[in-house]
Amino acid sequence: xxxxxMFRASFARFASHVGAWGRQRLFVAPTxxxxxxxxxxxxxxxxxxxxxxxxxxxxxxxxxxxxTTEELPHGAIRLFTGTAHPQLAEQxxxxxxxxxxxxxxxxxxxxxxxxxxxxxVRDCDVFIVQPTCNPKPNDYLMELLIMMDAMRRGGAARITxxxxxxxxxxxxxxxxxxxxxxxxxxxxxxxxxxxxxxITVDLHASQIQGFVTYPIDNLx
Numbered sequence: 001x002x003x004x005x006m007f008r009a010s011f012a013r014f015a016s017h018v019g020a021w022g023r024q025r026l027f028v029a030p031t032x033x034x035x036x037x038x039x040x041x042x043x044x045x046x047x048x049x050x051x052x053x054x055x056x057x058x059x060x061x062x063x064x065x066x067x068t069t070e071e072l073p074h075g076a077i078r079l080f081t082g083t084a085h086p087q088l089a090e091q092x093x094x095x096x097x098x099x100x101x102x103x104x105x106x107x108x109x110x111x112x113x114x115x116x117x118x119x120x121v122r123d124c125d126v127f128i129v130q131p132t133c134n135p136k137p138n139d140y141l142m143e144l145l146i147m148m149d150a151m152r153r154g155g156a157a158r159i160t161x162x163x164x165x166x167x168x169x170x171x172x173x174x175x176x177x178x179x180x181x182x183x184x185x186x187x188x189x190x191x192x193x194x195x196x197x198x199i200t201v202d203l204h205a206s207q208i209q210g211f212v213t214y215p216i217d218n219l220x
Contacts, residue, residue, distance in 0.1 A: 078121050078156075082130035082147060084140040088164070089129035105143055113139065115146045122155035132167030132186075141167055141186065145193040152194030160197045161190055169204035184211045 078101045081089030093100050102118030128151070130144040144161060151159050171182035183205075190198060191214055198216045203209070209216045 076124050078119070078124045078126045080117075080126065080128045080147065080151075082128065082140060082143045084131050084133060084136075084143070085129070085164075088131070092129060092162075103147065113143050113146055115143070115150050117147075117150050117154060120154070121151050123157045125158050125160075126151045126156040127160045127162055129162045131163055131165040133165040137167040141189075145189060148190070148194040156194075158196045159194050160199060161195045162199045164201045166198075166200040166203055166208070169208060172205040172208055183208050187211045187216070 077098065079089065079093055079096075079098055080101050080103045083105050089100060101121075104116045104118065106114040106116070108114055128144065128147050130140060130147070132141040132144065144163070148159050148161065166183075166186075168182040168186045171180065172184075174181060187198075187208065188211075191212055196214060198214070199219065200216065201219050203216075203218045206218060209218055
């Protein structure tokens with residue numbers, strides 16, 4: 001309760017400085033626990049009227065301040081979703097008070113996956129929500145790889161793959177002669193496609209984080 005009161009008081013001071021736009025457009029955490037959700041992406045921005053501004057939340061003392069997108073370490077945030085679990089991405093966007101960026105996935109007549117990004121990601125901090133889970137882990141993985149390649153070629157400053165269920169994580173060692181280590185292969189593919197960081201939940205084996213040199217955040 002004390003932390004929640006600190007957050008509300010801090011936001012009240014902040015809102016008095018930024019005026020009606022700040023009170024109407026910016027995300028307000030209803031409880032102190034919601035500050036942790038904001039800390040997941042750390043910074044979030046409102047693009048409806050003021051694309052040059054964003055909000056920073058300090059999860060330790062609940063301090064809130066307005067910053068310009070030039071101050072963001074990796075540019076303005078863009079949140080995308082694949083077809084694996086769009087409801088999850090919508091919930092994340094709702095909790096953070098941001099909108100999902102536009103992206104269309106299509107399937108060609110020969111079964112190949114096509115991706116079309118509907119807005120600029122140049123110099124942006126891109127997050128893609130796409131678990132590689134049932135019922136089509138292979139299709140979802142390929143879709144994620146193509147999306148990241150599109151973002152990289154579009155000039156994104158940083159790409160984070162949010163993969164709550166990391167497909168092929170169970171194949172993390174050679175348990176038989178001539179068996180593949182597919183978890184390592186998938187981790188390498190994500191990096192090659194353009195991932196700068198991966199966020200996942202409860203990996204089957206934590207040592208998968210050591211398969212690669214880029215950060216894999218395993219949340220519990």
